[in-house]
Amino acid sequence: MTQYTAASGTAAAAARGQQFFLARHGKEWSCASCHTASPGQPGRHAATGKVIQPLAPAFNVERFSDAAKTEKWFRRNCNDVLGRECSPAEKADVLAWLVTLKP
């Protein structure tokens, strides 16, 4: 998150991250379509139905522990939802929100 914030040049905002996560961005899916609107819960892939473990790190210690994995999925998922990569500011906002979610 520190790196994304530094790259974006603005402070991350959890409320903006939540809005971004719940909203659709011109395509069929939002982030919540697969990760649910409460990503402390397990999700389900909108196309394949496969279970997805919780995205919020307080519920899943493996989350955001492997930068290459995180980047790979940000790239793929943002492309599915926005038709482009997420900006560093968007990633920082989403992370800022996810870390506020506690069991």
Ligand code: HEC
């Ligand atoms: C079509 C279903 C789908 C959508 C929509 C989706 N994701 Fe995902 N996401 C996945 C799957 C599948 C994985 C990888 C499986 C896993 O790690 O459990 C994943 C993993 C991730 C990871 C990896 C976290 C880590 O380090 O382990 C991040 C970050 C992520 N998604 C963010 C997002 C964001 C942000 C959006 C909205 C822009 C989004 N996802 C939309 C299915 C989706």
